Amino acid sequence: MNSLKSRLLSGDFVTAAWAELGHPDIAEILVRHGWPTVLIDGEHGIGDLETWVAVARAAEAAGGEVILRVPDGTDTTLKKAMDRGFRSIIVPMVNTVAQATQIAASCRYPLRGTGGIGRGYAAPIVRGSDYATRPDYAVQSANEDVLLFVQCETPESVATLAEIAGVEGIDGIFLGPNDLAATLGHIEDMGHETPQAAYAEVEAKVKGAGKLLATVPGGGRDWAILREKGYDLVAGVNDVSFLIEAARAAARDRDALLGRQAAPDEAVARY
Numbered sequence: 001m002n003s004l005k006s007r008l009l010s011g012d013f014v015t016a017a018w019a020e021l022g023h024p025d026i027a028e029i030l031v032r033h034g035w036p037t038v039l040i041d042g043e044h045g046i047g048d049l050e051t052w053v054a055v056a057r058a059a060e061a062a063g064g065e066v067i068l069r070v071p072d073g074t075d076t077t078l079k080k081a082m083d084r085g086f087r088s089i090i091v092p093m094v095n096t097v098a099q100a101t102q103i104a105a106s107c108r109y110p111l112r113g114t115g116g117i118g119r120g121y122a123a124p125i126v127r128g129s130d131y132a133t134r135p136d137y138a139v140q141s142a143n144e145d146v147l148l149f150v151q152c153e154t155p156e157s158v159a160t161l162a163e164i165a166g167v168e169g170i171d172g173i174f175l176g177p178n179d180l181a182a183t184l185g186h187i188e189d190m191g192h193e194t195p196q197a198a199y200a201e202v203e204a205k206v207k208g209a210g211k212l213l214a215t216v217p218g219g220g221r222d223w224a225i226l227r228e229k230g231y232d233l234v235a236g237v238n239d240v241s242f243l244i245e246a247a248r249a250a251a252r253d254r255d256a257l258l259g260r261q262a263a264p265d266e267a268v269a270r271y
Helices: 003-009 024-032 049-061 075-083 097-106 137-145 155-159 161-165 177-183 193-208 223-228 239-258
Strands: 014-019 037-041 065-069 088-091 147-152 172-175 212-215 233-238
Touching: 003 014, 003 065, 003 147, 014 024, 014 239, 024 037, 024 049, 037 049, 049 065, 075 088, 075 097, 097 147, 097 161, 147 155, 147 161, 155 161, 155 177, 155 193, 161 172, 161 193, 172 193, 177 193, 193 212, 223 233, 233 239
Parallel strands: 014 037, 014 233, 037 065, 065 088, 088 147, 147 172, 172 212, 212 233
Antiparallel strands: none
16 A cells, blocks of 8 residues: 555655656665655656656665656546556646546546546556556555645635645645745745745645645745644755755865865856
């Protein structure tokens, strides 16, 4: 069963690292060094579905758990992701109840979903069923295993969020604070009072609906603050930033030892 879903529903506060570079070894390193939950970014990161499957295999083999943020919420994208074994999914830019309803149905076999629509049946031959070694997969476990977050990133989404959160099959809302700030006219200014008020509205609506709440740190809201505010899942670091920060630190150390003038972080000198 989906242990990540079980942990969240039992009240655990889960922290995750973003995997942007699409490399299995990086995911394995993250898991083995303090980040057992890896969030594969299919929206902004590198690779396609098979790249993300390889990343997932490495993370899981190292004892970790994975979440996939798909690039979109189309029926085809979601059904392929489910067949390829992803059970924890985040869908970006969901603004309406109709979108949320279609997304929830696409991630489950009939009759879970409006009008009985849902995943097409190929359970015996897909990775999702561990290639037919889970005999109850389509009948029970596949639907129960799904952990599905949809992202709130626009004023339109905030306005209908209580209804979106109430859709059967939507387990939680992932607040995209950067995009919500941008669509409110405050790009790269998450600390402004307008997006801050919107974040509070999102938090109240999601918790009022009894659903899980997830986000990223920023705008003066760190791990501890977000936990205090009732968030269940926070994804706060990523492999690209780790590499950038380590490269800059190594360049500064090199220049200090060699007596060179340090370049600004935005344009580290190349020697």
